[in-house]
Amino acid sequence: MTPEPSPMSACDGIQPRLSEYMDRQLDRIQADQVQAHLSVCDTCRGVADDLDRLRGLASSLGPITPPAHI
């Protein structure tokens, strides 16, 4: 017997949009939806915090001096 699929949670609809939310690429209505969810969901807020840290760290990666033998 095939188990019934679990119902889609609010997080299913929010997490795929977190990058666009952080990058301010969502329209106002969508951004408000994500913001409202983050205000009540520790899990998604944790994911957003991680993605934000990754984003910040990535932007701090600078040029790399090539080895002298090149």
Next chain:
Amino acid sequence: MSSSNSSNVHVLAHTDMALAARCATGEPGGFEELYRLHSPRLFGLACRMVGPTDAEDLLQDIFLNAHRKIRLYKGESALGMWLFRLATNLCLDFLRSRANRSAQMTDSMDAEDARPTEGGRGPILGVLDRLDLERALAELPDGCRQVFVLYDVEGFEHREVGAMLGISEGTSKSQLHKARMRLRARDWQPLGPIRGRRHDPRAFSDERV
């Protein structure tokens, strides 16, 4: 644009054209200056796009190509941007020849990437530094790594990333999110504590310019 900014742009354009002309005519020191000014950013790009092992050869290819094509530079963009686009194209050519491009670029959004994090956990990333991230980039599929490097590291917009990679803005956005989620889901523990980590000669140089 203020008059000072405008004059700075003119000075830079003049400097770029002058340097390009020196390189094109083979003036002594011209190409060395081009390399000195631009190789760190291009080497960083190459390391992150194709990995440090192949980046050295690729950097030589980039400057060989630049040497051949410098006469085509007309000053329509900054010389650094012209070189960056040339380098990006060579990185993409390299990646296409290294692996089956269709498999690399259309790698499906794995279910585990798309699945929302469950449970009540907060952030899972612990202490993370630049070297950790440089190493982790090498583990990403080519498609999403390219977008991550160009958007998050180099600071281009999705429109520009899409134009450089030949993908739509929507694909750029989805690949970026996939890259970030994959990096987040990575098991960072085996890298060990940051302090006292043994030096890995194959690792990226931590020297930044």
